[in-house]
Amino acid sequence: MDELELLKKHWKKQDTEYPQVSANDIYKMILKRSSSIVKWIFIISILEFALWTFLSFFLKDHKDAQHFDKFDSDFLLIPLTVLGYIILIYFFYLFYRNFKRISVTDSAKVLMENILKTRRTVKNYVFFNLAFMAITFVAVLYIEFDQDKAFISKAQTAAANGEVFMFYAKTILIVAGVLAVFGAVLLFFYWLIYGLLLRKLNRNYKELKKLEM
Amino acid sequence: MDKELEHNFVALLEEHQNIVHKVCRLYTNHREAHNDLFQEITIQLWKAYPKFRGDAKFSTWMYRVGLNTAITLYRKSKRTINTYELDIYQFKIKAEDYDDTEEQQLKLLYSAVHQLNDIEKALVLLYLEDKDYKEISETLGISEVNARVKMNRIKNKLRTILNP
Numbered sequence: 001m002d003e004l005e006l007l008k009k010h011w012k013k014q015d016t017e018y019p020q021v022s023a024n025d026i027y028k029m030i031l032k033r034s035s036s037i038v039k040w041i042f043i044i045s046i047l048e049f050a051l052w053t054f055l056s057f058f059l060k061d062h063k064d065a066q067h068f069d070k071f072d073s074d075f076l077l078i079p080l081t082v083l084g085y086i087i088l089i090y091f092f093y094l095f096y097r098n099f100k101r102i103s104v105t106d107s108a109k110v111l112m113e114n115i116l117k118t119r120r121t122v123k124n125y126v127f128f129n130l131a132f133m134a135i136t137f138v139a140v141l142y143i144e145f146d147q148d149k150a151f152i153s154k155a156q157t158a159a160a161n162g163e164v165f166m167f168y169a170k171t172i173l174i175v176a177g178v179l180a181v182f183g184a185v186l187l188f189f190y191w192l193i194y195g196l197l198l199r200k201l202n203r204n205y206k207e208l209k210k211l212e213m
Numbered sequence: 214m215d216k217e218l219e220h221n222f223v224a225l226l227e228e229h230q231n232i233v234h235k236v237c238r239l240y241t242n243h244r245e246a247h248n249d250l251f252q253e254i255t256i257q258l259w260k261a262y263p264k265f266r267g268d269a270k271f272s273t274w275m276y277r278v279g280l281n282t283a284i285t286l287y288r289k290s291k292r293t294i295n296t297y298e299l300d301i302y303q304f305k306i307k308a309e310d311y312d313d314t315e316e317q318q319l320k321l322l323y324s325a326v327h328q329l330n331d332i333e334k335a336l337v338l339l340y341l342e343d344k345d346y347k348e349i350s351e352t353l354g355i356s357e358v359n360a361r362v363k364m365n366r367i368k369n370k371l372r373t374i375l376n377p
């Protein structure tokens with residue numbers, strides 16, 4: 001006999017053996033909170049949007065940023081800020097739309113794809129922010145090089161000593177180094193949080209994809 | 214209206230609860246985890262219920278939500294299988310129904326099924342429940358041909374485990 005047929009025979013006999021849950025217990029259960037990964041993804045994503053928005057406000061009001069106000073920088077920073085907000089709204093809209101599409105009554109594959117898509121939106125937003133930050137840094141450096149008197153005089157001293165290349169190289173390397181460390185820490189957290197949260201989903205999604213080949 | 218919805222849902226779930234138990238039985242390996250998954254599936258069913266339309270059978274709809282919860286949404290990690298617990302919880306096989314070899318085979322079969330991955334378990338569950346390949350393929354989102362091929366592979370896999 002086919003192995004599974006034997007199993008099926010027994011499987012059907014088991015129906016009476018399950019401990020029955022009463023209607024009363026079902027009422028209690030539906031009042032409880034879900035602990036599904038979709039809920040966690042939603043919470044973490046909202047926190048991320050909040051964090052990045054907060055971060056951009058915070059950086060703008062920072063003392064160093066105010067010192068920066070003295071320079072003629074509006075031509076660059078205002079378009080960058082406006083662009084930042086437009087893109088935030090765009091990403092948030094995408095996130096919300098994708099999140100709404102997640103439905104537990106879809107097929108397993110579609111459900112997984114929608115969850116991964118929602119996740120990807122937030123991930124792209126964070127990558128966008130990192131890129132945006134790098135661009136802003138470059139813009140800030142450019143304005144500093146161009147307009148900051150203290151900086152220019154330092155550069156001139158360096159030039160007098162014949163070290164002008166070293167001076168610029170050092171400044172740029174330090175800024176790049178700080179950005180790289182910041183990015184690496186962020187990526188590590190990403191890998192940790194989503195690695196744990198989505199491990200099972202990714203594994204099962206791969207398995208389903210494998211069947212399609 | 215909400216009360217009525219709630220009442221209908223609870224009555225339907227109470228009647229069809231064995232479907233949820235079956236999903237839990239395949240995807241968990243001790244009673245505590247079984248109850249936990251049962252609860253999460255119940256919550257997901259309830260959240261999706263307002264959109265449930267009578268055009269699908271309630272039981273078909275339940276398999277889908279139940280499996281999706283077990284495969285995708287449920288977050289808790291699995292505990293390593295404890296043979297003792299498996300014996301008392303999973304494989305209550307009555308000796309009088311089967312002869313010794315069959316009983317032994319059943320035990321092996323259940324533990325073999327537990328070693329399958331999440332997707333394979335879903336196929337086995339739907340197969341054991343006599344679902345046709347059309348329903349299996351729609352539930353998982355794969356083609357009917359692929360569902361058949363995979364099912365045959367699973368059968369071979371189980372055969373190898375039983376007859377090494």
